[in-house]
Amino acid sequence: DVTGLLLLQVGVFSWLWERSILRIPGSWFTNFLFYPSFTQTLPVPSQYFEMGSLFRSEEMTLCQLFLQSEAAYACVSELGELGLVQFRDLNPDVNAFQRKFVNEVRRCDEMERKLRYLEKEIKKDDIPMLDTGESPEAPQPREMIDLEATFEKLENELREVNQNAEALKRNFLELTELKHILRKTQVFFDEGISQNLTYPQMSDSRREEEQTLLGEDWLKSGNQTLKLGFVAGVILRERIPAFERMLWRACRGNVFLRQAEIEKPLEDPSTGDQVNKSVFIIFFQGDQLKTRVKKICEGFRATLYPCPEAPADRREMAMGVMTRIEDLNTVLGQTQDHRHRVLVAAAKNIKNWFVKVRKIKAIYHTLNLFNLDVTQKCLIAECWVPVLDIEMIQLALRRGTERSGSSVPPILNRMDTFEDPPTYNRTNKFTNGFQALIDAYGVASYREMNPTPYTIITFPFLFAVMFGDLGHGAIMTSFAAWMVLQEKPLAAKKTDNEIWNIFFGGRYIILLMGFFSMYTGLMYNDVFSKSLNLFGSQWKTNYNVSTILENPFLQLNPSTEDYDHTPYPVGIDPIWQLADNKIVFLNGYKMKMSIILGVLHMLFGVSLSLKNYKYFKNQLSIYCEFIPQVIFLVFLFFYMVLLMFMKWMIYSPKSTDVKTSPHCAPSILITFINMVLFKENKSYDVCDDFMYSGQDTLQKLLVVLALICVPWMLLAKPILVTRGHKKEHQLLSSNHVGGENGDIDGAITPAQQTVPDNKKHEETDPVELYIHQGIHTIEYVLGSVSHTASYLRLWALSLAHAQLSEVLWGMVLSNGLKYDSWVGGFVLWGIFAFWAVLTIGILVLMEGLSAFLHTLRLHWVEFQSKFYSGLGYGFQPFSFEVILDQAASAGED
Template identity: 60%
Template sequence: MGDSEEPEPTASTPLNGSPSRHNGVDMGAMFRSEEMALCQLFIQPEAAYPSVAELGEAGCVQFRDLNVNVNAFQRKFVNEVRRCDELERKLRYIEAELNKDGVNIPDLKEDLPRAPNPREIIDLEAHLEKTESEILELSHNAVNLKSNYLELTELKHVLEKTHVFLAEQEGTNGSDSLTRALIPEESAGNTTMRGRLGFVAGVVPRERVPAFERMLWRISRGNVFLRQAELEDPLEDPATGNEIFKTVFVAFFQGEQLKSRVKKVCTGFHASLYPCPTTHMERQDMLKGVRTRLEDLNMVLNQTHDHRQRVLVGVAKELLNWIVMVRKMKAIYHTLNMFNMDVTKKCLIGECWVPVGDLVLVRQALDDGGKACGSSIPSFLNVIQTSEMPPTFNRTNKFTKGFQALIDAYGVSSYREVNPALYTTVTFPFLFAIMFGDAGHGLIVTLSALYMVLWEQKLSKQKSKSEIWNIFFGGRYIILLMGVFSIYTGIVYNDFFSKSFNIFGSKWHNNYDEGTLQNNSLFMLDPNSTAYDGEPYPLGVDPVWQLATANKIVFLNTYKMKLSIIFGVVHMIFGVCMSLVNHIHFKHYEHIFLEFIPQLLFLVLLFGYMVALMFIKWIQYGPTNELATSPTCAPNVLITFINMMLNNHATVPAGCSEYMFTGQDIVQIIFLVIALLCIPVLLLGKPLYVIICGRRHRKHAAAGNGDVNQGLELQPEIVDTFTASTPEKQEHEEEDLVELFILQAIHTIEYVLSTVSHTASYLRLWALSLAHAQLSDVLWTMVLRMGLTMESYVGGVMLFIMFGCWASLTIAILVLMEGLSAFLHTLRLHWVEFMSKFHMATGYMFQPFSFKIILEEETEEE
């Protein structure tokens, strides 16, 4: 599976997403995690930056931090990291300005820019500094101009609204003394009124008007007369660009003391006060001048905006390239902070985990990094031996990535153990389809997944913020297989939107006259008569069962329940057999005899035997047979299994046999005894083996030469005396043995009990399949048939409405809700019932230093 010729690797070949050495779906690479090697890198300081940059592009190295006890602010490249942080701050500011102005930022092309070399970093810093300063100056000028424009606009509205207020007072001839007192007098001073009344005019935020009015009334005890008018058009906030609604007001008062109070209230409510002449001519002249200044200022604002747009559009073309370059640069310096300097301060030393198959790729990246900086001393890689458990790395592509994610969600596989994801690609959609089995609903799921698969490149470029959509899109290949398998099981069940297809013609036929059928509403056809041809339906369930209202559910119950038990037991046996592969690979041969064989025998001799009885019953008993092998005398498999466990005997009718074959009682006793004998082997075998092997190991160690004792040849008696004189060591060994016995007891009890509970757990395949079929039938009967039973045009309209309701409920309930339920149950069957037989899940994920992964994670966070 992996022995074919491999293309020459390059330093830019990605590791994650698509395999670096395999372009297709290599299932052999998924059988177990890849072999890893712990390596030491020796790099010259001048070649460190380009070399790490090449490794980041390759994405096949996981660095170890050699400075765990060193503070982040005391590391060698902390200043360079701070420079990168400052560049990121500038880029965030530029991006915020682009988004504020609605400038479109073009997407990146396929080829991302590489990390800048140290010489380019200085030019990039200078360019970003200049760009930020220019945008800051433009923004500051724009804010100042907009502030002036806002003030002039508010002054214009104040002059217009105040003119209306004062014109109303001048044109009033009523007898109200207050109104007559408020008529302005043509005299010097813009706030002087007849009877020493004055006024102030301005604008106040609309939401503050009620409180503003109450405060004026309280400070003056009702001696301030307030006139106000709302501005219909919103104004623009110069700083934020948000719309603000304001109200023009004129407050009339008497006396300087009250004037001072009114102005303080205006200041407290952020009201802007503007000068307002008392005469009509002066107001008109001021208004004319304000309008002229507004026109000039508006022209300047437009020119400033156009210039700002040209600057921002030019920056937008390079923004994403700058962001990628700075993020790569920052990642490089963070990685270099994990390196150590040698004693001579002339070489950087780093440690990393590397897949053995990518060692050539890493060496090539180091060579390219040295050539990029012109270093005369090459960097080299040294593979070192270690007892530390390496990380787990399963090379995936876009098809297998979703299935691997399902496994890793439960727990990362231990290093080099069998990877369940390989078998999950088939077993997961198949078990799902058993519960979801409807060809019509499976067709909907298949078409939905096919849309995401065929247009995956276009859809992947659309950065959706919907978490549900991202989950569905990430598992599009899983959904596609689930839909295809559901179509297959729907054909086997002969179920298409709760209806059956009669493609090959039913093997049942009616041999009764019309009168007999009319007098028997629940009439059953006898398979022992001429009503049955004796030949099975070519594919799936005979469609005549759709009409069997009396015993349809009974037949499907028995059929699907036995299928679920059969598939469950086979699935668990397969899981136990996978543990054999792990034992052989890790050379734990004693586990084969002390764990694998007893577990397999216990499962096969009890529940495998029950499955065999189901097949024997299907083959041996038929409606046309004699009495002893007729369905009437067929033993109940479940009762037979229970009697086997309890050593009981069942009561059978005359002429029938309790057993299905001769000698079955002897076979059952033998199977039960062997299965029970497997329990003490599982319970005591491994601990006793450890005790025996431990003693042998100590004796073997005692017979050797003790070089640490200056060449003295120690005798076994001397060594035994020495070890026995260490009470702490002896106590520790006893504690380990007690712990081993306890753990093995827990493991044995869990396995023995789980064989029963896990087998029963697979009955969910039957339960959900039956529930799905019945719910689909209810939707058809209660909803769609309402439109089919009506006549004339009313029936057509009703059918149109009912079809819409039926289609909506089908997608919402049967496809989405039932599909999610079946998905979760299938996930549980794999995590608990299947993987617990061989999957330890004690590893940790291989997380390579990859620019592609880093950029994707930061994009998702944004």
Template identity: 55%
Template sequence: MTSIFRSEEMALCQLFLSSETAYNCVSELGEIGLVQFRDLNPDVNAFQKKFVHEIRRCEEMERKLRYLETEAEKDDIEIVDQGDNPEAPQPREMIDFEATFEKLENELREVNTNAETLKKNFLELTELKYVLEASQVFFAERDTEPSSNLSQNLLPAEEGPTQGPVQLGFVAGVIERSRMAMFERMLWRVCRGNAFVRRQDIPTPLPDPLTGQDLNKIVFLIFFQGEQLKVKVKKICEGCRSTLYPCPETAAERKEMIDGVKNRLEDLNTVLSQTNDHRHRVLVAAAKHLRVWFIKVRKIKGIYFTLNKFNFDVTNKCLIAEAWIPEIDLTRIKMALCKGAERSGSTMEPILNRMDTRTQPPTFHRRNRFTSGFQNLIDAYAICTYREINPGLFTTTTFPFLFAIMFGDCGHGIIMALFALYLVVKEKAIIAAKSKAEIFNMLFAGRYIILLMGLFSIYTGFIYNDVFSKSFNIFGSRFHVGNISRTAVLQDHKTQFMLNPADPTDYEATPYPMGMDPIWQLSLNKITFQNSFKMKISVIVGIIHMTFGIVLSFLNYRHFKKTIDIVFQFIPQIIFLMGLFGYLCFLVVYKWFNYSGLNDSPFLGHLKKIIATVKILTCTPNQYNVQVTLILICLIMVPILLLPKPLILKKQHEKRMKLRSRESHAYEQDIGEPEEEEEKFEFSEVFIHQAIHTIEFVLGCISHTASYLRLWALSLAHAQLSEVLWMMIFRIVKYGNRVYNGVSNLRRLVLLNYSNFSGYGRFVSILTHSSITLISFIRWSSAQNSCMVKGTLLSPSVLSILLMLKMSKYIRTDFTSTSDDKTVHILSRYHYPDIKKMILDIIYIPNQII
């Protein structure tokens, strides 16, 4: 219990390790994870430390492993993680690791280089094939077209010399489709319309050998006249990053070239397939051990990083270290050191000596799966000083409870609790899966927080009587509505009824057993009542929470024997807080106990006056004197918080300096490293710090109280949003019969065809069953409210009897009520052989009341 309530007691110990055993001893201590080493070489440059060369070797191995991991992820190869935690390897094994990683990296880089070259050649041959095929089509179209001056003058004959006076040249190539428009405009402007372009889209995207992206490309042929235009056209092609390919002039040569390209493509495809298979085999073999290699290399690196914090003795045969160790684990640490020495095969046992020190130890809190999330929440704001009370212990209750006050919905709380419960039940499988989704990992780390928030929300939901923004009439409302005609309720919507708590015919004069009376769900002043209640509850809980924090500070002061802080910190703070805000909570509770709905409260008469003026108003004869006294006392506490502590600390410092000047300074020297010098006392700094602390406390009492009102505000926002959803979106209640009948017919249709569509039918059947249950729940909740309006509210006992009759006789019922005797008639219709229909019909009972 002590380790949870306060941080662990720590001891500063000195270790003497031989050079042979140091590595294995640090390895064993690292597996335990309970030792924090101090750096005894803070002034030494990082590049001048003893084991910097080994750390660099580990970083190089990590780089190679990251390269292998990246290549495996590119091929979607699963990296096997068996959840093992291997021991740190021996230093001599680093040579084997380096050789293995070097071999794998070189082999993989060579394969990647060859594959890249093959892919580039494959792309070029593929583009050349499309160019040759497109040129065949272009020239074939020339041969089939009728003679014209253009065709006679542009192209030379295929079978003989040119028969016209004009000799045309052409170039062929491939360009990306996105650059084609710009390419044509530039050709037109530079060549001034003297170049003729033919184009054809490549039907399939071609992969880029460097990036792997699929590119859409176009084959083009450009016809021109003269060498000058040829030079210009080639420069434009080069500037637009197009690729030019040779294209023979005769059809026979083109056909022969196409056949050769296709043969080469087949060969390249075979070689590429073999190369990819070899690369895949290498990566699969590496992926099996990749996680284990990562763990081993990082452990080696961590061990040498820790050894760099050690000091060597004069002979360089012994390493000296200083470390903080929990006192309760000293025996365990000694056993780990002995185990490390045995692994090294050394006859020299490690030496562990406890040191006396005045240095403040580090804070260490033990954690488990449950407290880890709450402790991380506390540490995100601040970490306690050594041996202070750990607020994480109390946060396991206060944080989810404050959230529940803000949330306050039983239905949503059940959903949240079920989600967190699933994470808790499946936590071993989820941990083994090693998910990389950051948001999911964050939710999984706080699974116990979410679980408690859901459970507390269910509790506060019962207190608020709020389930999806609807109230449950579990115990029967304590208010009663007299005989009201059906016309007045259903047709005249402007008719309003006032229920008088003082009238025994309207109110039973007994409170609702648990939570709010469900009649408030239909009240016009529902928001006013709930706002007042939730606002006061938020303030009261907030003041209790703040008071509890001040009480914890008192326990810390008493533990550290700080009498000054108890007298001039805790006492003025608690008086100030109770004098103002404690009195406010007292007035709220006093009003609840002494003024009910049966009589008028004098507080209400002063409400507008209190808001409009700063005058101190009273309701009892002596209240004015009490309130003035409390205000004066609170004002006096402010200078008491500010002045005495700095003045007393200054006087103590002067007295201590006088004693120190008379005594010798021998006690300032120690056997080991000199103790850290006492922090210098500066009165101005102490006074400024105390002034800031006083101002923060005084203003913080007001601002924190206002901050706790967020619980009320967010609870109101949640309730109102749900109300809007019910009124504006979820109109299922209004059209309940049609929706219910439609879903029921769909379910019957699915069941008839269940044998033909077993998988799909099962899914739709489950979906329709869920829909019918949800609709019945909505209609049941609405029926409860309607019953309260009509004065025929079913008590729990009557509802239980009806449910029992329903289950025993399998009957469908109709309920009718009159304004005279309010009798209930049960009409038997037919039996249900299907138990599922019977259960759904039981849920469906209350809707017949309407």
């Protein structure tokens, strides 16, 4: 019943989608899924609603565009706003520095450099930049001069202010350091005088500890016979130990160093960083030591300042320093205010300036792809455009011509080409995520079937088969619904967190995965490893109390009154939650369901290849590939699926005949293996060997026909292609001979002799043709077996998810339910928090990611390999929106 509901849901939805909804012009569902006009990102005329869809890429055409030189800039600007034209480079051999508009591009680069400098200074001061969200139009070429002048003025003014501020800060730093030197050296000298007075009264041991580097004689002489010099300065605090060691070794201990830390960090005027420094004073004797000390200070980048010897001179200098510091503070404040005003004014317009400059640069980059005609008055371009949007492109070109004031209208001509056009699928915010999943495997070849419309349903459905849990699905749905409802404010934040951007970009995928997980969880009747008893179990326990107490294991018989003979209304009966053989039952159920869904999924993929063959008028592939592939898959694996349904219908516990009772139900796996190996089925004496009459003969016939399909796929197409090539060569030879004999009618014209490029590719070597076909045949035959087995991952991951959920409930949360007193409430609160973290971290995130990757594999390999080549290249139109988004992302990185 559950399998039937799942298959019916997918089948009905797909049928309605293809047959009804897509045939209703202007349907809200069609517009939402397939037309970006629904999201107001790419307007499409209403008359095109019935033509465009996501099932195939848009029809593209190569056009040649002729633009007058004076109108080229405005026309390209309009096309950039439209974002529907992909230009080709007509100057591939010309160096980028030798193109016509290289000077304009360089000017734009220079303007961008100045804007980045302004932006860096604005961010340094934490000034908010005004972002209106609007995108101004590209300015006219003559406006570039005004923009350049504005940016030049702002940059020069800001650099001048910064230079003045840096000079003032450097002067302020010097005065601040000098202030600290004067204060600290006064303390040093005061300590020296005090030490000199108290030195004679010290004990011998104390005197030895306090003895200076210059010895006791100098102190006893009262500094009357020796004249000492000193230097004072400031050094980085972390360099003090090495500085002290170097002084000791270089001066052989003949200097006296005192140092003290400056409490507050000082600002480095060059970098703006806060640095910790220390004040030092060094006493020495003689000019040689003085020279040596100064060189060491210079090597350690210490800053030396003049320090008077007399206390009165030091006090006078300190007062002068304080006065100058106050004056500098006033000037610095005025400088910073002026700088702030300049940056605030720039912050109001810098976003719009960036947009304008980047648009100008993009236009000139595009114009460099064009060719000039011989008169140097007309620009020639080649571009890929969607056929449906040619009228819109022509309207944009006319608007550009009117803006430029040109009297000559642009000319847009369609060209014939044998090149493969780019693949363009119209998407919106809903379908974009699913299309990105497909394109990650490979961009669809031009006009081949696009798997995206079917993936919108099958991807979340197969994910949910593995992830099915009503509770976990509700968590996932809630998170996705929050992102969908808050998508505008969340999108406006534009964070550079890559993981968050992945989640937000796939919000609609996560939403559908959550919905389908809730649905399959309801079918499995699984909510955090528990079941919901909404309608009452269809099973009854008719044993008395004594029987239950005497027997540890009791079995309910579905053929008796233990079962009501009607299934549970929705999903699996909750009684299975208590059964010891629950895993055995669920394993068989999910395993068979996985095979059924897998075979149907692969058959659907093979059927889509028929649409490709019909569209490309490849009749040979229909008869030589599609038909034998369908026969091989249906006669072997779909027949196995039919055996499952037949087994469910034939063998019933209500049957009074032993041969149709569950006792005689055969194993489908053993039956299929015996069928392929042409072995006989062996059963019990009371049971039939086969499920129906003629089964043995039919199975042998099916296997033989399936085996015949292998050489059919392998040889038919190469033989027919080779034979066709021989006939063409014979026809060409006979026509050539007839022309030499004077048969004018028999001769062909040079135009008829021309073979298109796509036909030339088919005329390959016969050996390569056989090898290529052999590889595809082996891949399909072996893949049919391996891919069918691969779908068993649906069962395996579903079982693992259910068991992990049950383990978390039984070993974590159930422990919090054992306490009855008020203490149990606090215990349950803590255990529930731990259980919730494990549930979200392991079961929702890790298991969800695992199921997502396995679902991706089933679609990329098992499904798409049946019809999807993915050898195309994407349509990359010239679009200001894309260019600005890429520039913004690069700026954030």
